[in-house]
Amino acid sequence: MDIMPKWVDIIVVPLISVFLAAFLSALLILAIGESPIAALNLMIEGTLFRSAGWGYMLYYTTNFIFTGLAVSVAFHAALFNIGGEGQAMIGGLGVALVCLFIPWPHWTLAIIGASVAAALFGMIWAGLPAYLQAKRGSHIVITTIMFNFIAAGVLNFFLVDVLKPKGSMDPASANFPATTHLPTFQDLASLFGFEKAFRSAPANVSFFIALLACVAVWYLIWRSPLGYEIRALGKSGPAARYAGVRPVKIIMIAMMISGALCGMMAINTTQGESERLILNFTEGAGFIGIAVALMGRSHPFGVLMAALLFGFLYQGGAELALWTKIPRELIVVIQALVILFTGALSLMVRAPLESFFMSLQKAKG
Amino acid sequence: MIDFLTLLQVLDSSLRLATPLLLVCLAGLFSERAGIFDIGLEGKLLAAAFVSAAFASITGSVWLGLLAGILASIMLSLLHGLASITLRGDQIISGVAINFLAAGLTVVIAQDLFGQGGRTPPLKSGGRFEPINFPGTTSSKEISDAGPLMQLYSELFSGHSLLVYIALLTVPISWFLLYKTRYGLRLRAVGENPAAVDTAGISVIGLRYSAVVIGGVLCGIAGAYIATSLQANFTKDMSAGRGFIALAALIFAKWRPWYALGACLLFGFFFAVDTRFQNILLPAWALSGFLIFIALGLMSYVWKKDLLDKVVLGGLALGISAIAIMVISSVWNSGISNQIKIPVVFIQSLPYILTVVVLAGFVGKAIPPRAGGQPYVKER
Numbered sequence: 039m040d041i042m043p044k045w046v047d048i049i050v051v052p053l054i055s056v057f058l059a060a061f062l063s064a065l066l067i068l069a070i071g072e073s074p075i076a077a078l079n080l081m082i083e084g085t086l087f088r089s090a091g092w093g094y095m096l097y098y099t100t101n102f103i104f105t106g107l108a109v110s111v112a113f114h115a116a117l118f119n120i121g122g123e124g125q126a127m128i129g130g131l132g133v134a135l136v137c138l139f140i141p142w143p144h145w146t147l148a149i150i151g152a153s154v155a156a157a158l159f160g161m162i163w164a165g166l167p168a169y170l171q172a173k174r175g176s177h178i179v180i181t182t183i184m185f186n187f188i189a190a191g192v193l194n195f196f197l198v199d200v201l202k203p204k205g206s207m208d209p210a211s212a213n214f215p216a217t218t219h220l221p222t223f224q225d226l227a228s229l230f231g232f233e234k235a236f237r238s239a240p241a242n243v244s245f246f247i248a249l250l251a252c253v254a255v256w257y258l259i260w261r262s263p264l265g266y267e268i269r270a271l272g273k274s275g276p277a278a279r280y281a282g283v284r285p286v287k288i289i290m291i292a293m294m295i296s297g298a299l300c301g302m303m304a305i306n307t308t309q310g311e312s313e314r315l316i317l318n319f320t321e322g323a324g325f326i327g328i329a330v331a332l333m334g335r336s337h338p339f340g341v342l343m344a345a346l347l348f349g350f351l352y353q354g355g356a357e358l359a360l361w362t363k364i365p366r367e368l369i370v371v372i373q374a375l376v377i378l379f380t381g382a383l384s385l386m387v388r389a390p391l392e393s394f395f396m397s398l399q400k401a402k403g
Numbered sequence: 404m405i406d407f408l409t410l411l412q413v414l415d416s417s418l419r420l421a422t423p424l425l426l427v428c429l430a431g432l433f434s435e436r437a438g439i440f441d442i443g444l445e446g447k448l449l450a451a452a453f454v455s456a457a458f459a460s461i462t463g464s465v466w467l468g469l470l471a472g473i474l475a476s477i478m479l480s481l482l483h484g485l486a487s488i489t490l491r492g493d494q495i496i497s498g499v500a501i502n503f504l505a506a507g508l509t510v511v512i513a514q515d516l517f518g519q520g521g522r523t524p525p526l527k528s529g530g531r532f533e534p535i536n537f538p539g540t541t542s543s544k545e546i547s548d549a550g551p552l553m554q555l556y557s558e559l560f561s562g563h564s565l566l567v568y569i570a571l572l573t574v575p576i577s578w579f580l581l582y583k584t585r586y587g588l589r590l591r592a593v594g595e596n597p598a599a600v601d602t603a604g605i606s607v608i609g610l611r612y613s614a615v616v617i618g619g620v621l622c623g624i625a626g627a628y629i630a631t632s633l634q635a636n637f638t639k640d641m642s643a644g645r646g647f648i649a650l651a652a653l654i655f656a657k658w659r660p661w662y663a664l665g666a667c668l669l670f671g672f673f674f675a676v677d678t679r680f681q682n683i684l685l686p687a688w689a690l691s692g693f694l695i696f697i698a699l700g701l702m703s704y705v706w707k708k709d710l711l712d713k714v715v716l717g718g719l720a721l722g723i724s725a726i727a728i729m730v731i732s733s734v735w736n737s738g739i740s741n742q743i744k745i746p747v748v749f750i751q752s753l754p755y756i757l758t759v760v761v762l763a764g765f766v767g768k769a770i771p772p773r774a775g776g777q778p779y780v781k782e783r
Binding site for chain 2: 066069070071118120165166169170172173174175176177179180181183184185187188191192194195198199286290325328332363364365367368369370371372373374375377378381382383384385386
């Protein structure tokens, strides 16, 4: 069954996919008359050689860890949660309601309350499609897509008709009270006397919650009985059912965990960065979660690495848009190529490697 | 209420807004009937819109634009085919990738070619599909004085671009092709039971490729329509989720061509109503009565079901009743027959909500083609 050693599957295949995506993107940059080498240098300089660059990169990374983990957990149960975008939007609504209407004495309490609300709201929004899949057999991909659009409508309604302060023109809630503001990396660095580090970058303490979520998901999937049942159902439905796994329960739980993780993305964007609820705060992070989960092979550590890479790409892409005539949308193309090579065309990457290792085994005898 | 002419104008714009939905919906129909899920309809629509606008803008000929748009859409279809038919990859992931590819590439290339922030310049008259006016129609100035039949003829039937009529023609053509020809029988069979088709000595791969290419052509026409007829240039993300609405319409239509026409016209009507009337008013008692009716229906349905049904659907029913109570309490002081404004976003969300209801199988079950989404592997 295992033709290739495990390290090839985990490390070499994703790396080749990224390399292919990078190569095609370099061709695209050449085609629009810019130098790919200069572009890469600019991206590295603007992101890794400045602490503010790191601050932006880790801000994006935090979002992608949450959505990437969310898509992975669903993947393990053989479910495709394409509705991360909508679950995050509803999560943001939860964060806003909790931050606006509960008088928090301190941010440490506020972040707990906001996390619970975000997770709960995201969970409910993922729960309906999960229920429809589990009990009514409605295809989860289609229902979660529809729920993305409905979520956008709900968010729009709340921002325009309910949460918008009187007299304000833009569709956004009032600013959250100061006691709910999360410390940014700049605030943390100043505690240790580095006032100039991470200046005005949006990365904040929710990054550490994302790291905790990685550990929690790792424990859930690989060390807990529930995770075993999730993986069993994902690998083979009939076998899992025969072993006593109840598919309805597992589908519900896996999707609700997935929705909760997507919802929690909002503590980074809404409570941490904008400090009020705005339209389009998700900025497609729910979809990037798909690329992150595919590249990270649905493993929390892989997801962390992939999220860092995409965080780098997003911050680097912003630098490119600032200094060259390469638009930000180049990153969307790279993201599409990564999804294509790691997901849909993976056989194209794997087949040559498999035949190589097959011939190696034959040579050994 | 509203006069006949206003109604005609709404129906007229419904037809124009339904056209791209219809073409994309039929594209999805061919693909899914052959067993290939196509989430990438949105991307193909967007790519075709850009390429046709760009060619029409550079060459000045709308026909070259249409042709180029169709070719671009076919290219993406073939990519989808390569990933999901030849390489047996995941069809959903491939579709997602195609959507992003189109969203990114169109803006990058548009910015490079035209330098206008990801849009094409406005198309001149040769670069657009102009409305076709039937003989004997009245001009728009005199239409309010004309008789109802004349209004119907001039406003609704006449004055659309060629592509609208083509789109309407594709419905009977698709129906005939799918249900009255040998090719159609085989195509439907390959979506239900590819092994049986293979046993009969017919190429599963060939049939599936032909289906995705037909889908590519239809998406290409739809893309050209939105960029050269509905609007007169390409703008970033101009497909605006139409590919997904068409997917919803496809489910709503239960994968049948004539039903697809009905579903797309209905969804087009929602959009037309949404753009024409900013404030839709209903008496508060009617609105809350309707909501309570749905909530009671849900509650009675879950009465004898298990705990999960009770929690999920019962919770939904409670939520709906809460909204109904809020509606009543908001007009309590001024009387229950007061008018309530329906939020615009609700009308916009209706296609998606209706699709979920249909998918849930509470109102007529939608059963997809049986082999949909699975790559075909010949038994060894």
